Amino acid sequence: MSFEDSVVLPEDWELTTVDQLVKSGTLAKPMDGNHGGIHPKASDYVEYGIPFVMASDLQGSQIDLSNCKFIAEAQARKLRKGFAKAGDVLLSHKATIGRTAIVQESEYSFLMLTPQVTYYRVLDSEKLVPNYLKAYFDSHFFQSILSLWAGAGSTRAYLGITGQLKLPVIVPPIAFQNLVASHAEALNDKIQINQRINQTLEQMAQAIFKSWFVDFEPVKAKIAAVEAGGSEEDALLAAMQAISGKGEPQLIQLQTEQPEQYAELRATAKLFPSATQDSGLGEIPEGWECLALDEIAKYQNGLALQKFRPENEDDYLPVVKIAQLKKGYADGEEKASPNIKPDCIIHNGDVVFSWSGSLMVDTWCGGKAALNQHLFKVTSDTHPKWLYFHFTRHHLEEFQRIAADKAVTMGHIKREHLKRAFCAIPEQSLVEQAGRSLSNILEKQIELRLESTNLSTLRDTLLPKLLSGELSVIDDLDQRAAEPRRAIQGVE
Structure with a gap:
């Protein structure tokens, strides 16, 4: 039985193919990366350049640019194909089959793809919505056919561009596509917000840890103040400045406007000694231990x-x-x-x-x-x-x-x-005080990552079910689009 015989659709839904969408001008012809001798090699990788996206970089329906390899932009522009840009839907089709992502706006004008990954570029968004296409690629119906045709599970699993052109695409009315896309965008936006918050938290945590426990800046500030002839109060003020990054006028303002925060800052500064001692690590703050990992x-x-x-x-x-x-x-x-x-x-x-x-x-x-x-x-x-x-x-x-x-x-x-x-x-009192910041930051980062994982799971399971009609959706759409019959039957 062909896939056409396995599909029951509402009257105004269309079952087409990638090739037909290309011929109608809805899609550009899908394109993967460069093969053969012009494919970038490991020796071509550079520290900064254009991201070279592999199937392994498609993680959780997004492109993990943090682990991407890079090639020089001059070299990238000499290649023949594989130039993906914002809005393109990516699909892995070799070895690792069926991973998807949408290229987001970034500092890079384009991304380069390996031969493992194909980009799908929508030319007519009034007929096909990129986020809908991505959700459709995640659906059980599409993934089942892709896996079958590519021979997933074998060491040579592969479906080239010619084979991909024959893949079926279910195209609902644009209102329903937009509904699916809006759900995807909302979930993706929240995931990206979580990632940005975590990046900020990470920078804060690294700065605090390095300043206090590697560079010993509050201790060095106290020592410098004492050596300059300052009093114990001067040394304490210097440590407060080192910890907070604020000058003396700003600390006076903090004491007036936020006395509780000022008091906590002062209490923290008191926990740092004003002298050092020798250790296996070299000079460390007096009273601290030098321990191995x-x-x-x-x-x-x-x-x-x-x-x-x-x-x-x-x-x-x-x-x-x-x-x-x-x-x-x-x-x-x-x-x-x-x-x-x-x-x-x-x-x-x-x-x-x-x-x-x-x-x-x-x-x-x-x-x-x-x-x-x-x-x-x-x-x-x-x-x-x-x-x-x-x-x-x-x-x-x-x-x-x-x-x-x-x-x-x-x-x-x-x-x-x-x-x-x-x-x-450091001594236990400072460990406990530092933990109020560093422990809270670490636990918040874990919480946000877990939330993003749950959102990714929701996106990747709910949206394909929404697409297939397993879930009813109440919206201002017409009844057929809002509560479609089960779109896929017999492919379970």
């Missing part, structure tokens, strides 16, 4: 989970390897028994550190999962999460250098490197 936290390595496969395919934990840590979610590509030791199971909010290959530190927000070897689950019974998270990340650059120097395919660090990674740990 493995003294402030437990670094639990994951398991070789190929030895712990689930006995029941319906009762399992998704496996998290380095690839899943980069993605930020467990994709279920591999499964493990739920009966592994609890120390190797991660939950939302846990700190995870990949110590081999691509070294990175992150708070996991992808749900309960099994941790594979080459990843540490970082915990502590003696120190707060924010402290061991920031100190682990503080040493990450050095760990990456160590790993890069190893003459092996996958560079890594050893536990001996954790023992040599020293940290200046």
